Amino acid sequence: MFENLSDRLDAVFKKLKGHGTLNEKNIEDGLKQVRMALLEADVNYKVAKTVISDIKARALGQEVMQSLTPGQQVIKIVYDEFTRMMGSEHQDLDFGGGAMGGVMLVGLQGSGKTTTAGKLGLYLRKQGRKPFLVPVDVYRPAAIDQLKKIGTQLDLPVFDTSPDMKPLKICQDAQLAAREQGCDTLLYDTAGRLHMDDTLMAELETLKKGVNPSEILLVADAMTGQDAVNIAGSFDKRLDLTGFVLTKMDGDARGGAALSIKAVTGKPLKFIGVGEKSTALEAFHPDRMASKILGMGDTISFIERAQEAVDEKEAKSLEKKLRQNAFTLEDFKNQMKSVRKMGSVKDLLGMLPGMNKKQLKGLDINDKEFGKIEAIINSMTMEEREKYAIIKASRKKRIALGSGTSVQDVNKLLKSYTQSMKMIKKFNKGGMRSLKGMLPF
């Protein structure tokens, strides 16, 4: 996400970096490019206009810092402006301390409300809450089934809605049912509707009054165009939203909607959907996103994910093994598992500073390959995992057969393993210096 926008801005800043001093003329040129980049990224026309004039005023104003070159200075101003636009810190859901919490999900058709309901349920359960899914979409064929199935998959309780019930009745009955089942957070999945559909918008107002949810989140598609602010504005006017969820952020949308929505409504973007998996919902951090857009990487998210996935003890023992060149195929497998837990490799690399650029394009590490590698190593005996050198032709054949792969696959794995061994040895010999140039920091 945001790759394209940061590419564009990168090119603009490179030009600016070449200038010794900033004057009105070269700022003007640079900002014209920034404006184009923003508009191409679906940032709302009016929002783009305001941003540009704000940036210009600040760039030409008092804020001259001795330590920065003029180009860097503009980047800093743009960074500050983006952060300000999106709000500075992550805003979590607020249940106001009441015994029963409710989150109502609203939005256009196809924005991803039902999928988000499931993901949000999982997220809340991790936070120690007891979520209860409520299918309120009685219009779309099989929408109720969809949420029920998601509930079964994730082992989350779902209210037994039947399609002939009225939405308000569903919500009221669900509140009783949730209490009976010992749940404390209701997630209302409402039907998709257009923001100018007066009847259906009025229905939402009635629901809001009858249900009194602690949070009303608009679920919007990250790929939405100029209309994003109108959609968000209309829903906000009728329902006084408490925040937004942007879905499908794992595509190549330039995410202008993220920049615009907050700017226009003043309501925070709380979560982003970043994949098909039910865990692919992230809390949104505006400051991190701003540095990502400007190609500064998102190191904090990377570290957080690593901390979540890797057990500290494991990491220490691994470090020891690496130091002693005793990194076996078994360790190789475990290592790979931890990396997979963190998310897709492309995702992870994209978070590192200087890495989310062109080089990542075309780099597609097939997550299926990992499964293959795991199967191959699982088909080895413990001895083979310790001493890879004993794996000769007939063992390879057996391993290939056992893992449902081919001898070529086994060879490929052994080769990449020996290569990493070489790298580790080199690292142990030369210390940090030999690693420089391999890693971006």
Added chain:
Amino acid sequence: MAFSIFKKKDQENKPSETGIFSRLKTGLSKTRDVLNTDINALFKSNRKIDDSLFEELEELLITSDMGMDITMDMMDRIRKRSGRLSTADQVKSVLKEELIALFPQKPESAAPPVLTRPHVIMVVGVNGTGKTTTLGKLATQFTRQGKKVLIAAADTFRAAAIEQVEIWADRAGASIVKHKQGADPAAVAYDAVEAAMARGIDILLIDTAGRLHTQKNLMEELKKIKRTVAKKMPQAPHEVLMVLDATTGQNAISQAKMFHEAVGVTQLAVTKLDGTAKGGIVAAVSSTMDLPIRCIGVGEGLDDLQAFEADRFINALFD
């Protein structure tokens, strides 16, 4: 258009022209409200042709999701052509012509293509654009024309997708081929082609799972579905219909490009046009990709899925 094989029947069953036209107009009323009031305010007959006029016109095009490239290009041409004009009103007709020119010209409908049976249409697109709904409405329109329709429930990924398309098949009076959730979608498609051939089906509609165009593996899966269909029936699928959401911004072009690269899109369907003040992306995709638009969705009703004609669409926006 490739669908001209159905034209004859289509015309027989078509409601009167005014009916369709007025539906289109109501459906696009929001688009019109914004575009039109702006357009008319912009082009007051006594207004001078000056920079501020062009600036406002540029804003209008950008906010309709036309995209920067097309907007800049079009502004250049309009500026040039306006040199000889004296009133803003005349610029309005220039704009109208330029807009119509964005859509690929309909090829002269030569000899009607030979009708192959079954005629296989594969429906693709990113998540949530309205593939299943569009497919359901198309199925209904076909069965109303007396066609025998079969639907392949090849979205085996999303929870309850099969149930959803089943309900549509039921409404349309079409038959359905389905496997369990999680099954190989290519296998579903293969079985459906086989069944369609055996049962003398006229139209086979293949519903596929929504996928982001940037997901390599999922795009490979889509290619596999297409290959598998062709294995059973060479030349099939005869149409690859890509469904686009009209509220999408510039990303729609990236979507169309990558789906086209993967499975050779032959036509577009644009949904939720009633929900947007924009629709400029329709023109942007159609002209960038040189792909015809088969149908547009301008409302929830069955008849709100309409055949697309560029001049009628533009006229509905202006009048």
